Amino acid sequence: MQIGIDKIGFYTPHIYVDMNKLAERRNVEPEKFTIGIGQEKMAIAPITQDAVTMAANAALEIVDEKDKEAIDFVIFGTESGIDHSKSAAIYVHHLLGLHENARSIELKQACYGATAGIQMAKSHVALHPESKVLVLGSDIARYGLETSGEATQGAGAVALLISADPDILALDHDSAFKTDEVMDFWRPIHSDKALVDGKLSNEQYIAFFANVWEQYKAKTDATLADFEAITFHLPYTKMGKKAFKAVLDEGTDEDTERLMTNYQISAEYNRIVGNIYTGSLYLSLLSLLENKEDLQPGARIGLFSYGSGAVGEFFAGTLQSNYRKQLPLGKHNQLLESRTEVSVSEYEAIFEETLPTNGSDVTLDTAGDPAEICLAGVKDDMRQYVRKG
Incomplete structure (x- = not known):
């Protein structure tokens, strides 16, 4: 029995900042951002979007009524959780209107969380072939204004439906993984911003x-x-290019040309969204599938997942015969092109606008947020989510 990715959805907020303009404001050469790290735009999450709303918006794109009946497991990978106890998956389960006979949990291991969710989902489907599992990777990358990590921020979510006989990518059984205790990146409980040793x-x-x-x-x-x-x-x-170059001498010139060409295609969405932590790898996969029009069924795709702290895994899958029919072709490019650029000053103001930390209530104006699902405020220490449709 083949198990893998049946559908992929993606969401990113409707505003962004241009990296050339951010570089100029920070008094650095623009090429340091656009060439040195390879980023052109950085998605910004307004206060009306959090990890829950972004994941729910991504899932809305792919989950139909038939899927709702089959989904009996929701796995939410994130390092931008909104509660120390209650999983973000439960909120998404409710917002999507899934049936009550389902498990809903949250996983955490830096950017590796969604990959862990996929591996868990594969095991579940192997035991229950009629089931489908909704795996979510949703994050807001925050390092702080004028920090060394500022240029690698971003926001977005990817939703993946894992099933038997998948229509997009059948995943292999074999994978390779490694864990080591490394303090390269972390976010203390008291902080809403990550700390990183970049080198x-x-x-x-x-x-x-x-x-x-x-x-x-x-x-x-x-x-x-x-x-x-x-x-x-x-x-x-x-970042991926640096790692890739270390092994490319193992192949032929033809291998190098093919793999590097396709690497650049896989990075197109990430280049104009930024870092979305747990969803980043799957945004790369989505970019490849949607933007390389001559990618043939039967092609083998490798995936490298890394979560600081640290866990890494390499695994692979095979493209299925009707994979392009499962992709909302053009929709994600339209989403990205329809975003509004904000000035650096506007970005800084949005970044500093946060929810109360003293337990007070707040009502948020969602009128300016075009997303279907938004955060409308906090009341009695409970986040208030709205679905407009």
Whole structure:
């Protein structure tokens, strides 16, 4: 029985800041952002969007009435959780109108959470082939204004429906993974902003990729020639390229040209959205599937997932015969092109606008947010979500 990704949905907020203009305001050469880290635009989450609303908006795109009957597990990978106890998955379960006979949980391991969710979902479907699992990766990357990590912020969510006989990508059984205790990136309980040792994080990302790639080759006898493309978790688009270059000498010139061409295509969405943590790898996959029109069914796609702290995994899948019919072609490009640019000053003001931390109530104006699902405020320490339709 084949198990894998049956549908993919994506959402990012309706506003962004231009990285050239951010660089100028920060008194650095624009090429440091646009070429040095490979980012052109950075998605910004208004106060009316959080991890829950973004995930729900992404899921709305793919979950139909038939899916609602089959989904009996909702797994929410995030490091932008809204509650220390209650899972974000329960809110999404409610907002989507799923039936009550379903499990709903939240997973956390930095940017690896959604991948852990997929692996858990595969096991569930293997035992219950009639079931479908909704896996969510939703995050707001926040490092702070004028910090070293500011240029690698972003916001967005990816929703994946995992099922038997998937229509998009059948995932292999074999994968390779590694865990090590590394303080390259973390967010203390008292902080709403992440801390990062950028140099160490880059080094560990590359080292983890090399380690799991070697493991994977030993397990499967795979070579670069076996892959049409390899997609990466992308905190910024140059990061995956750095790791990739370390192994490209294992293949032929033809392998290098094919893989690097497809890598650039897989990074197109990330380049204009920014880092979305748990959803980043799957945004790369989506970018490849939607923007490479001649990608053929039967092609093998590798995936490298990395979550600081740290856990890494390499796995792969095979494109199915009708995969393009399952993609909302053109819709995501339309979403991205319809966004509104804000000035750096406006971005800074939006960044500083946060919910009360003293338990007071607040009502938010959702009229300016075009999303179907929004955060409308906080009352009695409970977030108030609205679905407009």
